[in-house]
Amino acid sequence: MVPPPFLILTARLPRDPHLKYEADPSQDGPEVDDLLDAELVDAIRKDFPILDRKMREDQRLVYLDNAATSQRPTQVVEAMRRYQQESNANVHRGIHQLAEEATETYEQAHADVAAFVGAEGMECVAFTKNTTEAINLVAQGWGLTNLEPEDAILVTELEHHANLVPWQQVADRTGAELRHVALTDDGRLDRASFHDQLDEDVALLAVSQVSNVLGTVNPVEAMTEAAHDVDARVLVDAAQSVPHMPVDVGEIGCDWLTFSGHKMLGPTGIGVLAGRREALEETEPLLFGGEMIRRVTKDEAEWAEMPWCFEAGTPPMTEAVGLSQAIDYVERIGREAIHEHSRELAARCQRRLEEVGCEVYGPAPEHRSALVSFNVPGIHPHDLASIIDDDGVAIRAGHHCAMPLMDHLGVAATARASFYIYNTEEDIDVLVNGIERAEEVMSVEEDGR
């Protein structure tokens, strides 16, 4: 007889030996405002074949749309391919070797994420489809069941629609009041407005750690402490921060933290809800069905333990493998180093754009993360994006899913350049040259309209 399947504890795919760079823990952290070493960036770029493809008429791709989605390194794609072709089975149910391996791998991915964001353990990490679903899980699974008409929900004026619309719905359905922290002129959260509105009625604070439009880094740790002082729960949307900077649920102290795999070198189709055990225990599942139950009778069911109670149906197994590998890649470079690199590129970009007469939105570099929103006077951002697309430059133009923030800025749309580990100063050169070319293309004398 075949012996019982051996539980492969090391079923997680081996680390890729081809990744050249190993962070040296004996060295001090990178100097402030330092770009990654040029050789390292070259080595990193080799891991992203898409950066070698030719755009339009043979232009190099200058990918500056990382805040929308990052590219994925070979290591991530390869790990997912190997899982699909060598280890695929459905998790948590089968009594065969592949199922054991798949389950082990999938659970290990939760543990990897927990370690990555400082959650107490894998039971405090649930996989969702994306950040939006993770926020909706809290909005519906906690907000709808816990909020009452006398409660208030505090959000901010710089939220992505993903961290605004779910709370509008909760307010609408529960009768709770929705309040908004105002912004300063330079696009930071207004401290006075925050403290004015944070009274005993506030039951929930929902805030992004980094604005996807302005790049503003919000003081979520201090905000969480203040919110907890009035017994409010706190959700931090970390979709734009986790890819770049060290983020630790314990240090922030927040109740829930959400982010996506695809903005941090991982695949689409996987998001994360991490949090404090106590808060997660108060959160009801959003989806019901298989995988999330312990026991089912004809009339009722008992939920499985955390985090599986939040993961109904066949979960994103391949995506979890990819996310795990993406974490590995990010950790090897180091998030302090990544943040210095992308912040420094954003700061240099901001300076260069201002030099050529662009209007740049948002705070000074010391309060800014890895992106720059701007407008070229007299050129609609969609026209700009269309024209510099011919130079191989991929930027985003539009309202960036933050229409209330556009209203605050008094513009219909902005252009946005966002950076990551494989971007270089030369990318900024190409962008600025493209802007100058767009100004030439669009130059027709106005005769007074």
Add this chain to the structure above:
Amino acid sequence: MSDSGSSMYRQDILEHYKNPDNFGTLEPHTLAHNGENPLCGDTLEITLNLGDDGTIEAARFEGQGCAISQAATDILLGRIEEMEADEVLSMDEDQLLDVLGIDVSPLRVKCACLPLVTVQDGIEIHRGTMDPVDVTRTED
């Protein structure tokens, strides 16, 4: 469709954008209707005068937005003067793009089509063949 973004921005298109022939508001007018492209933030306020025989006698617009939406509006309004309203209602996206004479990249077609759907809704609302809406929005 062209592969090139810049090829949309021909000199004559930019002339219509920067120095439109049909900019303004008709007073009095037979009908007024607004259009909006929420994705880009393009806005249009169109006024038309219709003759008793259903001919479009004059068309003007005011608006803000990208070069493609604003130039397309100026070109379209120039073209539909003297046309039968029924003829305008029967125009489709391809005919509009023919009128513009440029290859509009796929992601920008909605910018170019905003004036046509706005004019068509304005006429239909005026005729009572469509329920009134404050503004015609392209979907994003």
